[in-house]
Amino acid sequence: MFEIGIALNILHYFFNRFLVVPISFIAGLGWWGAFFIALTGDILQMFLYFYILEGAGVNKKIGRLLSKRLPSQYAVEKTKMVKKVRRMGYLGITILSAMPVYLGGMYSAVLVSHLMHLNRKKSYLFLTVGSIIGSAILVIGLSVIWDLIKSLIY
Secondary structure, eight states, X not given: OHHHHHHHHHHHHHHHHHHHHHHHHHTTOHHHXXXXXXXXXXXXXXXXXXXXXXXXXXXXXXXXXXXXXXXXXXXXXXXXXXXXHXXXXXXHHHHHHHOOOTXXXXXXXXXXXXXXXXXXXXXXXXXXXXXXXXXXXHHHHHHHHHHHHHHHHO
C-alpha cells in the first residue's frame, strides 16, 4: 500500500487531486488515504512552486521542462479569477488553492501569493487551509458518489 501511495503522490504533480483521489478509491485506500495523499501532494507542490518562483538555483534544463508544463506567469495573471483573487488577498489564495483544477489551484495560488508579495509564512498557512478544504470537499463528494456507484452495481 505504501508503494501505491508514493505512485499516487507522484501522479499528483502532473494530474492534480481531481484524478488522484478517484484512483485512490479504486486502489482501495479509502477516503482517509485519498485525503492524505491529496493533502500531502498539495503541500509538497506548494513548497516546490515557491522554491521555483523564488529562483532558488533551478538549473536551465528543469526550468525549460517546467515552463512547457506550467502556464506562464503572464497567462495566469490575465485570467478573471486571478484578478479577483488579487483583490481578496489571503482569503483569495485560500479559495484558489482549494479548487481542484488541472495545474490551476495550488500553482495559481502560489503564483498570486508570490506576485502580491504576501508574507510567505502566512501564505503557507492559508494555502494549506485551502488545500485541506478542497481535498475534504473532493474526497467526501467522491466518496458519496463511489458508494452510490457500488450500491447500484451490487
